Amino acid sequence: MKNSIGNTLTVTLFGESHGEEIGAVLDGITPGLPVNEEHIRLRLAQRRPCGAISTARREQDEFRIVSGVKDGVTTGAPLAILIPNTDTRSADYAAMGDLARPSHADLAARAKYHGYEDKRGGGHFSGRLTAPLVALGSIALDALEAKGIFVGTHLKQMGGVCDRDFENAGEDIRSLQGTAFPTLSREAGERMQAAILAAKEAGDSLGGLLECIVTGMPQGVGEPWFDGVEGVLARALFAIPAVKGVEFGDGFALAAMRGSEANDPWRAVDGTVTSPTNHNGGINGGITNGMPLLMRIAVKPTPTIGIAQDTVDLTTGENATLAARGRHDPAIAHRARAVVDGVVALTLCDLLLGRFGTDYLK
Numbered sequence: 390m391k392n393s394i395g396n397t398l399t400v401t402l403f404g405e406s407h408g409e410e411i412g413a414v415l416d417g418i419t420p421g422l423p424v425n426e427e428h429i430r431l432r433l434a435q436r437r438p439c440g441a442i443s444t445a446r447r448e449q450d451e452f453r454i455v456s457g458v459k460d461g462v463t464t465g466a467p468l469a470i471l472i473p474n475t476d477t478r479s480a481d482y483a484a485m486g487d488l489a490r491p492s493h494a495d496l497a498a499r500a501k502y503h504g505y506e507d508k509r510g511g512g513h514f515s516g517r518l519t520a521p522l523v524a525l526g527s528i529a530l531d532a533l534e535a536k537g538i539f540v541g542t543h544l545k546q547m548g549g550v551c552d553r554d555f556e557n558a559g560e561d562i563r564s565l566q567g568t569a570f571p572t573l574s575r576e577a578g579e580r581m582q583a584a585i586l587a588a589k590e591a592g593d594s595l596g597g598l599l600e601c602i603v604t605g606m607p608q609g610v611g612e613p614w615f616d617g618v619e620g621v622l623a624r625a626l627f628a629i630p631a632v633k634g635v636e637f638g639d640g641f642a643l644a645a646m647r648g649s650e651a652n653d654p655w656r657a658v659d660g661t662v663t664s665p666t667n668h669n670g671g672i673n674g675g676i677t678n679g680m681p682l683l684m685r686i687a688v689k690p691t692p693t694i695g696i697a698q699d700t701v702d703l704t705t706g707e708n709a710t711l712a713a714r715g716r717h718d719p720a721i722a723h724r725a726r727a728v729v730d731g732v733v734a735l736t737l738c739d740l741l742l743g744r745f746g747t748d749y750l751k
C-alpha cells in the first residue's frame with residue numbers, strides 16, 4: 390500500500406520536506422470521538438526540534454484539520470490534516486549538489502524515482518513527515534485513554550547512558566507526558582543531552598534506544614501467523630525514518646535464556662489470569678495476553694553529519710567526499726518518542742476496531 394497503512398483504520402501520508410505542506414488522512418475512524426487540538430499541539434511540541442540538541446529548523450506546525458471533524462468531534466468521514474512547511478532553506482541542499490548522503494535515502498530514491506524525486510531536505514523521506522503522524526496519533530492516544538489503555542515511551546539508552554526501567558507503569562507514563570526530553574530519570578536525561586551536544590560539537594551524531602509500554606490492552610486482540618500483533622506493530626514502527634530494530638519483551642536477550650528464565654508463569658488473581666513477569670512483552674501466538682505490551686525500538690544515528698565521508702556524485706558517477714552543512718539533528722531518538730507513541734496508538738486502534746467493531750472506541 391506504499392504510503393498507507395492499516396486495515397480497518399488506515400493512515401495515508403503525503404508531502405515533502407520542502408514542499409508547501411505535508412499531511413495525512415485517517416480513514417475509518419469511529420464517529421463522535423473528541424478531537425482535542427490542545428493535545429495535538431502538546432504532542433507536536435514533543436516532536437518539534439528543541440534547543441541546541443536538535444536541528445535549527447524551526448517549524449511552528451500550525452496544523453489545519455480540513456475534513457472529518459465538526460464541532461470538535463470526528464464525523465466518521467476521512468479526517469485530513471495539513472501542516473505547512475514554513476522554515477525551509479533549500480539552498481543548504483543545493484550546496485550539497487548531487488552527492489548521496491551515506492545512510493540517507495538519496496541513492497535508494499534515485500534508483501527508484503530516476504531523479505524526479507524531490508531531494509530538498511530529504512524530500513518524501515524526511516523525518517518532517519512524522520509531524521502529521523504525531524497529530525493523528527494524538528487523536529488515537531486520547532481515544533485509547535478513554536478506554537483505559539495508556540501508551541508511553543522513554544529513551545532507554547543514548548550515548549552510553551541508560552535511563553531507569555519502567556517501575557510503576559501508570560505513574561511513569563503520566564510523568565513522560567510532561568517531559569520535553571523523554572527520560573524517567575532526570576539525571577540520565579541531562580547526561581544524554583550532554584552526550585548529544587558533544588557529538589554535535591564533533592560534527593557527528595548519536596543513535597538511541599526507545600522503550601514503549603502499553604497498559605490496559607484487552608486480552609485476545611490480534612491474529613495468528615501473518616497478522617500477529619508483533620508483526621503489525623513492527624511494520625508500522627519500521628516505517629519511522631531511522632528505525633532499524635524492533636523487539637518485544639526481552640526480545641533478542643531471550644535467545645540466551647533458558648525456558649525456566651524466559652517463561653512468564655500464570656497466576657489467577659481476582660478472577661483474572663496474569664503473570665508476575667513479562668518476558669514475552671504481552672503477546673503470545675500473535676495475540677495479546679493481557680500483560681502490558683513492551684517493545685524496544687532502535688533508532689540509528691542521524692545520517693547527515695559534518696564529518697567528511699566517502700560518497701558518490703549521483704550525476705557524474707564519480708567518487709567524492711561529503712562533509713554536510715546545513716541544519717540537522719545531532720540525534721533523532723528523543724524526538725522520535727512522540728512518533729512512536731502516535732504510531733503505536735494508531736496501530737492499536739486499528740487492531741481494536743478490527744477485533745471489536747468500528748464503534749469500539751466511542
Ligand SMILES: Cc1cc2nc3c(=O)[nH]c(=O)nc-3n(C[C@H](O)[C@H](O)[C@H](O)COP(=O)(O)O)c2cc1C
Pocket residue numbers: 444492493494511514515516517519629630631632689691692693716717718721724725728
Ligand atoms: C524526527 C526525525 C528527524 C530526523 N531528522 C533528520 C535530520 O535532521 N537529518 C538526517 O539526515 N536524517 C534525519 N532523520 C532520519 C532520516 O529521515 C532517515 O534516516 C532517512 O530517511 C533514511 O531512512 P532509514 O534511516 O529508515 O533507512 C530524521 C528522522 C526522524 C524520525
